[in-house]
Amino acid sequence: MSKKLTTREDNYSNWYNELVGKADLAEHSEVRGCMVIKPHGFAIWEKMQRSLDDMFKETGHVNAYFPIFIPKSYFSKEASHVEGFAKECAVVTHYRLKTDPETGEVVVDETAKLEEELIVRPTSETIIWNTYKGWIQSYRDLPILVNQWANVVRWEMRTRLFLRTAEFLWQEGHTAHATKQEAISEAEQMLDVYATFAEEWMAMPVIKGVKTESERFAGALDTYCIEALMQDGKALQAGTSHFLGQNFAKAFDVKYVNKEGKEEYVWATSWGVSTRLIGGLIMTHSDDNGLVLPPKLAPIQVAIVPIYRSMEQLEQLQDKLKPLVAELKKRKISVVFDDDDNRKPGWKFAEYEMKGVPIRLAMGPRDLENNTIELARRDTLEKTNVSFENVADTVEGLLETIQSDMLAKARAYRDSNMHNADTWEEFTDIIANKGGFVSAHWDGTSETEEQIKQKTKATIRCIPLENKKESGKCILTGNPSEQRVLFAKAY
């Protein structure tokens, strides 16, 4: 298998697809729209899970697990929710197969038809709020701060590995609160957790904002989001946190008795990020040689390759390098010592480069003589010869440097692709020719938003939380506007 990728300039979409395959991250399964997450891809997801889960627990959340199936009738209870998800539901109608006695073929047993169809969860608000009804009686039972790690299914017709698949993995937090303000604070807190995770772990800068009405989650009063910018100038919605008001409490009749003895409906939030983050991670950092991973999420942080012509040389290198491997492991650095004799060093270099290993060390007989080692940075592709003395310190420090350099580089890219547009001409020119985020005035109506989308394919990604009020005129209609919003073409 050739290790060469189509370049990003030649065909960004092919580059992405080839990289996902060649870096052993994922592949399409034969099941429509469903992916196989391969070991290297899954190892990244595990690192994401572990660090997010720690952050959820630090903010007082616990995990639980709810059924994968949702009775069809539950969906109907929240009107906008069913409207949002009905078109992409996988429906279970039967519970048994049988062998056809005539043809010998395995067929659905028509006598085993469900009375009520079950939906494979596209999201779990309905089944969870139906459960919370039994958990909540008094203010003493609140808040409920529960998260679930799960698979969900949305029958997408056009899929792309990680970015949009029929089945994906995610976490979904579902919290219940006594007051509106507490629920809003929770939704905002979780948005901050996501933003911190994106920046500190993924080295992916994000803009925090709130969605317009037409881009809101089906059933939410407000959808907060983090938006990132990919290398092709398109935006990626990387996580959302919803203030659900009392919509689901009303749909499922979930009330609590407050301290004054009065019954009230419970306030809700939900929030989630998914394996889509891996798509964002790839498109924020990777290059034409393959994956580039920030050290904090790299399953392998350091690869060490001995270069030798004789078994005697190999043994000398093993003697020299194995203590280094042990030392790095002691420092909780994930390291591979690759002395596999079946593969040549060049093959190994290309392999670790493709897989995004942040630091590669190589040592040959000459290095052994000089007490040096070759160190290659994946993010900058720089190679240097460094002293073997204190190389563990060098590596440990460099991993931190790479992590922060990658964030700085991604932030510089994002900032240099953040444009203001004050006229329709400016706006359409940037969207069509430059890409990136465009900050522009909008008259606040869904009609205008839809027209802009029809004309340019750009959508309002968010109203940034840190927006300043500023009087202006809508770029399309010229109607008055009080603030700029953020447009982009998006995944």
Place this chain on the structure above:
Amino acid sequence: MSKKLTTREDNYSNWYNELVGKADLAEHSEVRGCMVIKPHGFAIWEKMQRSLDDMFKETGHVNAYFPIFIPKSYFSKEASHVEGFAKECAVVTHYRLKTDPETGEVVVDETAKLEEELIVRPTSETIIWNTYKGWIQSYRDLPILVNQWANVVRWEMRTRLFLRTAEFLWQEGHTAHATKQEAISEAEQMLDVYATFAEEWMAMPVIKGVKTESERFAGALDTYCIEALMQDGKALQAGTSHFLGQNFAKAFDVKYVNKEGKEEYVWATSWGVSTRLIGGLIMTHSDDNGLVLPPKLAPIQVAIVPIYRSMEQLEQLQDKLKPLVAELKKRKISVVFDDDDNRKPGWKFAEYEMKGVPIRLAMGPRDLENNTIELARRDTLEKTNVSFENVADTVEGLLETIQSDMLAKARAYRDSNMHNADTWEEFTDIIANKGGFVSAHWDGTSETEEQIKQKTKATIRCIPLENKKESGKCILTGNPSEQRVLFAKAY
């Protein structure tokens, strides 16, 4: 809600169901056969997952993720596999809902019918071996040592929380090997991992064995298992590891080129444990007061309750106890300091007892004067006053003691319920009146095995791996037998 449970003697089954509810482990959902795993139950599962996952990785395995849907035709490819699972398959037939324009009801959109039905995975051999076909060409691609943590669905008609549910969580390892011997060694190794986990983490002694032909996994040549004994004298199959031979490789045409350049079919194993283990954990240790947890799997290992009449006393106790909390946390001991003023100490004691917290510490003004603290062991219900000096050491040591005492107690129970039977009368008497494992001769035929099951409800749990050869006569037919096998009624 009353904290009192039905006693085990009165009604073992009610005791179990009530405990699962009152200890906040799980509950039935409104979706037939599917459970909600509540936070305390899920926290135990997380601890199990973490330690098992570490053991899998230490033995060279990596995680991946495969689709939840399996095309119906895949099942047909391995004849005994489809026969084993066809009767309990949830079948997806449609991919869209719509609102009926006349009634306004949400209904299945009949125009969105799948060409081929999809099965919600009951186990993943077929979809995984269909994927492995693309991963394996040469001996260099072997072995593949992959595990997946996932939800699976088997449409059980009679369900019990944790023990038998339509949807459950599990891990399934699926490995591919160049040789038969390597695959058998892998299946045996993973059985050892399960046995080690059961004994060292769950404090649940198990017997390692191999299943008879009629109890084998659908598609396996050999099914290894670990069998535990519950307090009601019934056995529980706690984990299985299958040597699958070349069955799935042949069904999905997965061949590799060996070092000599010849094509051969690949050898396979699969192995799994599930949330059923939580049922086993409950029924191995718990008592009429509630859950008893081994310290290594307890989400909360130590609960500290201050006893006070005035706020001044509470403050004194907080000053005294908070450094202890910090010290225990420093030692990686999971501790709750419960100074919630809304609940009385008696309520808290009952709560932590029900939830199986291994050690409860309580301190009142008198203890403060004497510089002592009351220490209660959950497993033995013993209370002692210990010196506050070095109490962290006392607690840390006691957690280890409790862990080993619980295993010793469970082993003593199991051993005292291990009977030999040499005649049909002896056999039926023990099965009907005493319960436990019965070691007896069997003539080796499936017919006899089935007759014994029909007459007594006892099944052959396994042929123990450490069995000694011994000539004898089958307890039912009197035909010659060369070894004893292990019978029991089972969950």
